[in-house]
Amino acid sequence: MTRASLFAQDKRTRARNATEKRFRAYGLTAIVLALLALLWLLISIFGNGLPAFKQTFLTFPVTLEESVLDKSGTRDPAVMAKATTITYGKVLTKALEAEATAKGIDLSALKKKGLANLISEESPATLRNMVLADPSLIGQTIRFTALAGGRVDGYYKGRVTLETAALDKNTSPEQLAVADKLKEAGVLTISLNSGFVTMPDASDKRPEAAGLGIAIIGSLYMMAVVLVLALPIGVAASVYLEEFAPKNRFTDLIEVNIANLAAVPSIVYGILGLAIFINMVGLPTSAPIVGGLVLTLMTLPRIIIPTRAALKAVPPSIRDAALGIGASRLQTVTHHVLPLAMPGILTGTIIGLAQALGETAPLLLIGMVAFVRDFPGAPPSGLFDPAAALPVQIYNWTTRGDPGFVERASGAIIVLLIFLIAMNAVAIYLRRKFERRW
Amino acid sequence: MKDQRLESRVDTQTIKIQARGAQVYYGTNHAIKDVDVDILDKTVTAFIGPSGCGKSTFLRCLNRMNDTIASCRVEGKITLDDEDIYDPRVDPVQLRARIGMVFQKPNPFPKSIYDNVAYGPKIHGLTRNKAELDAIVESCLRKAALWNEVKDRLAAPGTGLSGGQQQRLCIARAIATSPEVLLMDEPCSALDPIATAQVEELIDELRSQFSVVIVTHSMQQAARVSQRTAFFHLGNLVEYGETGQIFTNPIDPRTESYISGRIG
Numbered sequence: 001m002t003r004a005s006l007f008a009q010d011k012r013t014r015a016r017n018a019t020e021k022r023f024r025a026y027g028l029t030a031i032v033l034a035l036l037a038l039l040w041l042l043i044s045i046f047g048n049g050l051p052a053f054k055q056t057f058l059t060f061p062v063t064l065e066e067s068v069l070d071k072s073g074t075r076d077p078a079v080m081a082k083a084t085t086i087t088y089g090k091v092l093t094k095a096l097e098a099e100a101t102a103k104g105i106d107l108s109a110l111k112k113k114g115l116a117n118l119i120s121e122e123s124p125a126t127l128r129n130m131v132l133a134d135p136s137l138i139g140q141t142i143r144f145t146a147l148a149g150g151r152v153d154g155y156y157k158g159r160v161t162l163e164t165a166a167l168d169k170n171t172s173p174e175q176l177a178v179a180d181k182l183k184e185a186g187v188l189t190i191s192l193n194s195g196f197v198t199m200p201d202a203s204d205k206r207p208e209a210a211g212l213g214i215a216i217i218g219s220l221y222m223m224a225v226v227l228v229l230a231l232p233i234g235v236a237a238s239v240y241l242e243e244f245a246p247k248n249r250f251t252d253l254i255e256v257n258i259a260n261l262a263a264v265p266s267i268v269y270g271i272l273g274l275a276i277f278i279n280m281v282g283l284p285t286s287a288p289i290v291g292g293l294v295l296t297l298m299t300l301p302r303i304i305i306p307t308r309a310a311l312k313a314v315p316p317s318i319r320d321a322a323l324g325i326g327a328s329r330l331q332t333v334t335h336h337v338l339p340l341a342m343p344g345i346l347t348g349t350i351i352g353l354a355q356a357l358g359e360t361a362p363l364l365l366i367g368m369v370a371f372v373r374d375f376p377g378a379p380p381s382g383l384f385d386p387a388a389a390l391p392v393q394i395y396n397w398t399t400r401g402d403p404g405f406v407e408r409a410s411g412a413i414i415v416l417l418i419f420l421i422a423m424n425a426v427a428i429y430l431r432r433k434f435e436r437r438w
Numbered sequence: 439m440k441d442q443r444l445e446s447r448v449d450t451q452t453i454k455i456q457a458r459g460a461q462v463y464y465g466t467n468h469a470i471k472d473v474d475v476d477i478l479d480k481t482v483t484a485f486i487g488p489s490g491c492g493k494s495t496f497l498r499c500l501n502r503m504n505d506t507i508a509s510c511r512v513e514g515k516i517t518l519d520d521e522d523i524y525d526p527r528v529d530p531v532q533l534r535a536r537i538g539m540v541f542q543k544p545n546p547f548p549k550s551i552y553d554n555v556a557y558g559p560k561i562h563g564l565t566r567n568k569a570e571l572d573a574i575v576e577s578c579l580r581k582a583a584l585w586n587e588v589k590d591r592l593a594a595p596g597t598g599l600s601g602g603q604q605q606r607l608c609i610a611r612a613i614a615t616s617p618e619v620l621l622m623d624e625p626c627s628a629l630d631p632i633a634t635a636q637v638e639e640l641i642d643e644l645r646s647q648f649s650v651v652i653v654t655h656s657m658q659q660a661a662r663v664s665q666r667t668a669f670f671h672l673g674n675l676v677e678y679g680e681t682g683q684i685f686t687n688p689i690d691p692r693t694e695s696y697i698s699g700r701i702g
Contacts, residue, residue, distance in 0.1 A: 191640040248506055317545035321608070323506060325615060326535035334549060334558075 017133040045413050051157040052411025052413045055193035055208065056148035058119060058182065060099035062092060062321050063141040064131060075135040088124035088131075089116065092146060096187075100178070103185040109174040117171065118179060120147035122193035122202060147195075148188065150208045150404045156190055159403055196411060200373050201396075207404025210397070210414055214372050218288050218387030219357060219419075221379060225292025226299055226356050233296075234303030235338075238345075241310040242306075243333050262301035269298045270362030278366060286386035287368030288376065294366060295356040303345075310344025311337060343431040350427035354420050360391040368392050390416045413420060450477040454619055454649040456498060460514035462495055462504070469495050472514070473675040475668060477619070482641060482650045484664035484681065486657060488696065491670040493653045497621050501537035501651065502530040518619070535562050538617035542624040544604035546596030546611070554596040554607055555579060558615035574614055582610035585638050602633025609640060613648070620644060622652040627661065634665050638663050657697060661685050669693045 004010060013079070068091060070343055072079045093116045100115075107115060123146035131137050147153075151171035154160040162173045182188040199211025247249045271310045273294035283290050314337045322332040338345075362371070368389050377383035388396075390412065397409040455477040462470035470492045477500075481493060485493035495504070502523060504510040516523050519623050521659040523533055535558070546554050555575045558564075565571040575592070579585040584606045588599070596607050605625060612620060622641070641663045644650055654660050660667050668678040669690075677684060677693045688694045 087533055198663060315545075317543055318547065319506070320503065320539075320541055321545040321547060321611075322557075324501070324503065324534060324539035324541070325561070325611065326531050326533075327557075328531045329562050335561075340548065 018399055036261060045410050045417075047410075048407055049410030049412075049414045052196055052407045052414075053193050054154040054190055055195065056158070056190050057145050058096065058148050058188050059143060060096055060187055062095040062127070062144040063142050064091070064138050066138050071132060071139050072137070075138065076112075077132045077135060080132060080135060080138075083128070085124040085128055088128045088255055089119075089426070091118075092119055092124055092127060092144070093336045096146075098183075099187055100182065103182075103187065105178060105181045105185065110178060111172060112173070114172060116179070117149050117175060118152055118182075120149050120206060120208050122206050123147050137289045145192060147208050148179070150206065150402060152176070152188075153181065153208045154404060156183075157407065159407070171305065174401045196408075197415065200375065201371060201393065203371075204400050204402060207400075207402045207405075207408055210405070210408050212390065212393060214375055215388040215390045215393035216415070217376060218291070218368065219390045221288035221355055221356060221376065221383055221387065222292040222389060224293055224351060224379070225289060225383065226295045227349075229292070229296040230299045230303055230352065234300050234349070234352075235307055235345060237300075238304050238307035238311060239333055239338070242308050243329065243337065253339030258304050259303045262305055264299055265361075267361035267365065269294050269404070272297065273362060274365050284386070286370045286372065286388075287384050288387050288389075289383040290366050291363050291368055291389060292383070294362045295359060298359065298362065299352040302355060303349050306348025306351070307341070307345045310341035310348065313344065314340045337388075339431050341436040346430040346434065347427045348378050348428070350423050354423045354427075357419060357423070358391050360389075360395050363389050363392045364395070369396055390419070451494045453477070454479040455516065455518055455651075456520075457496075457499075457516045458514060458600040460496070460499065460512070460516055462492070462499060463511040464507070465509045466563035469673055470499070471673045475675060475678055476485070477649060478666065479618075479649045480566045480645060480647070482645050482652060482664045484660035485651065485653045485670060486655075486660050486667060486696075487670035487676075492621050492673040493668075493670045494668070495623075497623055497651060497653050500619070500621055501534050501539055503534075503539065514657075519604060528571055535615050536617055537619045537621060538606070538615060540608050540612050540620065540625045543628050544601055544608050546599070546607050548595060548597050548603050551579075551596045551607060554594040555610050555614050558611060562615055564615065578610040578614040579607075581613060581640075581644070582606045583636060600633075602629050602636060605629060605633065605637060606640065608645075609637070613644070617648065619649045619651065622650065624653050624655060627655065634659070638654055650667055657685070667698060671696070 065266035066073060068082050068087065070080050071082075074080075085391065086133065097115055105301070123144075126146070127144060149171075151160050151165070151168065152175070155165070155171075155176050160168070160171065163174060163177055165171045165173050179188055195211050197210070197216060198211065198213045200214045201211065241251060241254065273282060273290060277290045277293050278285055284291075318336050319332055319342065322336045323329070327335065368387070369386075369392050370386060372386045372388050374386075376382040376387045394409050395413045395414065397405040397412065455472055455475075457475045459471055459636065460473045460475075461468070468547050473496060481513045485491050485497060498504045499512055499516060500523075504512060512524060518533070522528070547557065549557075552575055554611060555569050559571060559574050565574060576585060576589075579588060584603060588594075588607075596604065599607060605628070607613065609620075609625070616639045625641075626637050629637065639653065640660065641650055647667075652660075652663065664681045667684040667686065669676045669688075669692075671692055677688060677690045679689075684693060685697060688697060
């Protein structure tokens with residue numbers, strides 16, 4: 001019998017190698033497809049959302065005449081409140097007209113309200129609040145920065161073109177031509193939109209004024225509630241189940257149920273929260289405290305499962321060592337097991353928090369989808385004030401009609417993603433920092 | 439290493455630990471059957487026997503480490519200085535402070551060398567101040583023949599030492615609580631011959647202060663370090679006596695078979 005050469009592969013080896021090659025190709029294809037999908041998602045979100053961080057503003061001098069804004073002359077805000085936003089709107093329009101004329105811009109082609117439409121409906125209210133907060137402004141001429149109207153803003157972001165403007169009753173090509181001239185004159189500017197992350201939500205017709213301020217605060221409040229409740233309860237439950245509880249049918253049942261709870265659809269927790277926290281306990285709707293409690297319930301099993309896994313991963317030899325010296329079981333856990341399990345626990349907790357941050361469905365059920373204009377107060381009482389939440393705000397904006405909200409919703413997704421990436425970065429950092437060899 | 443067999447004598451006759459009719463069950467498995475043994479003070483007692491014969495299980499009964507295994511049940515009477523260690527009034531935590539243990543695999547805490555040794559005295563409140571603690575750490579590391587190797591790096595992690603050094607660190611940690619009995623479960627099985635020799639030398643020195651019980655697979659080791667030897671087989675204590683007698687003139691035929699390598 002001749003000995004086979006090592007240089008020639010036999011049939012079996014060739015077949016096995018071919019299988020391995022095919023398997024690698026499948027894996028590579030899957031990863032490439034996943035990356036392409038991710039890339040597409042990011043391009044679409046950033047393409048739509050980045051303009052939300054820019055905003056078109058009109059800056060011009062406004063003279064706040066006493067005869068118009070404070071006929072009584074008392075400078076009493078309660079009396080001055082008689083001048084409505086309509087009055088302030090006329091003041092703004094007049095001031096813009098004066099500025100445009102001064103810059104030599106021909107406004108004759110504009111239709112009725114064409115000039116007023118350049119300014120966002122939000123701006124008269126902003127000016128009114130400014131004046132009511134500081135009545136001494138009356139009689140002065142101030143430089144006021146007004147938001148441009150949604151269509152004008154859209155024009156500079158490529159959403160509105162001269163062709164679409166001709167069909168749009170809210171704007172006109174002539175108006176956009178005036179806007180272009182104002183831009184040349186330096187009255188109209190496009191700059192960073194800090195209001196997007198500080199201002200409250202705005203009504204359907206004012207996408208240019210809609211911001212995430214309340215949603216961000218609401219989400220932060222909820223995350224604080226979840227962290228304060230879910231971390232200690234989750235870790236304590238895990239430590240008890242893993243280190244102290246007798247292993248019997250009852251603890252097996254609990255274990256199975258925790259695993260099941262982690263898989264329960266989140267909207268079910270929303271119904272639970274509605275029934276218990278709002279209907280039974282009587283907590284207010286739309287409040288971050290209720291959202292936080294619901295998300296705590298939802299997050300608990302998601303913290304308990306990785307925490308128990310982290311505790312299990314601590315080698316039993318460490319427990320033996322501590323017990324062998326005469327440490328009590330609690331000392332063994334707090335001095336040795338928990339510090340070693342800490343990276344796993346923190347990672348699990350932060351991933352759980354990140355999931356809670358992005359959760360929408362349960363919050364819809366407890367009323368966090370409500371339109372909220374007033375900022376919630378400082379904690380702890382602020383936890384009971386109505387607020388919005390980031391993912392719900394995104395959902396909310398995607399349901400609105402004005403095309404300006406497409407950009408706002410995508411921008412909000414970017415903000416949410418930044419929060420999530422930051423949290424995951426913290427998780428990775430903590431894991432690295434606390435990681436130890438044993 | 440010189441042959442200690444002929445010189446090894448039992449120094450005292452005080453009984454430190456006494457077991458009478460000790461039975462251990464893992465669930466329905468009867469692991470230790472009716473063991474009677476007297477462990478003397480200031481003596482090294484070796485437990486030998488084939489794998490699975492129950493010698494480690496019995497060792498872990500002596501400081502109630504078996505309590506951590508839910509299915510494990512101990513019957514019979516085991517006393518330390520005539521007090522039943524399985525009496526319901528006994529707190530195993532206090533018991534373990536008096537009966538220290540060194541495990542098969544070196545298991546230092548992932549903390550500094552200093553903290554490893556200082557941990558026991560700290561949790562038992564044996565010291566009043568840092569100076570006393572420092573003194574204990576130093577004396578224990580000296581007793582464990584480790585001081586000269588680590589005195590310049592007490593803050594370094596204990597897990598960074600070599601295997602033999604780690605095991606000596608574990609011994610230093612175990613004696614830092616001033617136990618009366620030191621249990622050692624195959625302390626040299628993960629060590630090379632040089633480290634083994636160091637640990638064995640150490641065991642012989644520790645005998646002057648503690649009663650040492652050592653489980654070992656190596657009959658040479660049992661012969662080298664112990665004064666008394668107990669041979670376990672299938673959960674029974676087959677023979678127990680002076681080490682010299684067990685190795686040179688065993689009474690039970692099973693002991694003889696094991697020692698001469700026919701069973702095991």
